[in-house]
Amino acid sequence: MARPSKQEELVEKALKIFYRDGFHATGMDKLVEETGISKTSMYKYFRTKEDLILATLELRDQQFRDMMTTRIEALADTPKGKLVACFDTLQEWIASDAFNCCMFIKAASEYQNPSHPIHAIAAKHKNTMTTYMAGLARDAGVGDPEGLARQLMLLKEGAIVTAHIQGKAYAAPDAKDAARILIEHACP
Template sequence: MAQASKREQIITTALKLFYKNGFNATGIEEIRKTANVSKKTLYNHFKSKDELILAVLLRQDEQFRHNFIRAVERFGTTGREQLVAIFDALNEWFNDKDFTGCIFVNAVAELKYEYGPYHTACSEHKRLMHSYIKSLAKKSCAQKPDKLSAQLNLLIEGATVQAHVCGDKQAALKAKEIAMILIESNINKNLL
């Protein structure tokens, strides 16, 4: 297996440190030392910490969505099963030993650059997740896929906050009970 490029190594290290310690509490020197790269190498790839943060958010968006979709597909095969499986995938994530909430919510709360590049990257992640859930609602022949996906997204966000802030490792399973009621009431059973 090929060794990760220095750029990839820096992004991966920064992601772990930002997720664990926060964006403001993690200094560029800590990232450099942990990634085991020189200052020159780090600054050849990223002109500033801001540029690195944006690269981390974009990478995490891609990785998280990919892993999430794979987990949903592992738990369910039909559209309806996959809507329910969203909460099984969340349950896995919430019970991961490294879970410390949603890095996109954390970034917007901590960095406070409203409508800047961080906010845009975080907002785009949420939009893409919502779009994926909407595609599952359509695949399920939901009568109102826009409404159902909006409701499920609110459940997802609420469960994520409950798991992170309150340490409720069962938040996804509790949300799943509500989701199943919403899913059943919105799917036209004649089309299944």
């Protein structure tokens, strides 16, 4: 019943491989080998490798925002509490084995032209996340909810790349400490 279609299976598996190894570093032959799906099928569902990458990023966007909102709702019930819970969720994710930096930051690193569709989908994801946090900030009665949301997003992005490059030890707790200060400073 509603077993994932071959196409969905391909996108899910390709997502993991692109996330683990990168985009340029992952050839179509490696995808065939690791997914067990034939190249013929891949090119039946997606006209180009780029189209497949875009599909994996769309799925990632959905998966990641689901994970964030679900955990935040579970961890807190006040608006201000949810803003802090963003950073508890961030910490959980970074601490997990699944963490391997942010797929959209890495995508934008490999496809730097802002008008490139892959770069554009990364921007869209970040904009969506910022808007979500601005909503939480507005619910909390913050004077400049967009401003606070952008500040908190800076901490989130910083923690992700720092954990990826320098290690997981400090990044997430530091981000949460700093976030609390900024939230308190912005709160009425």
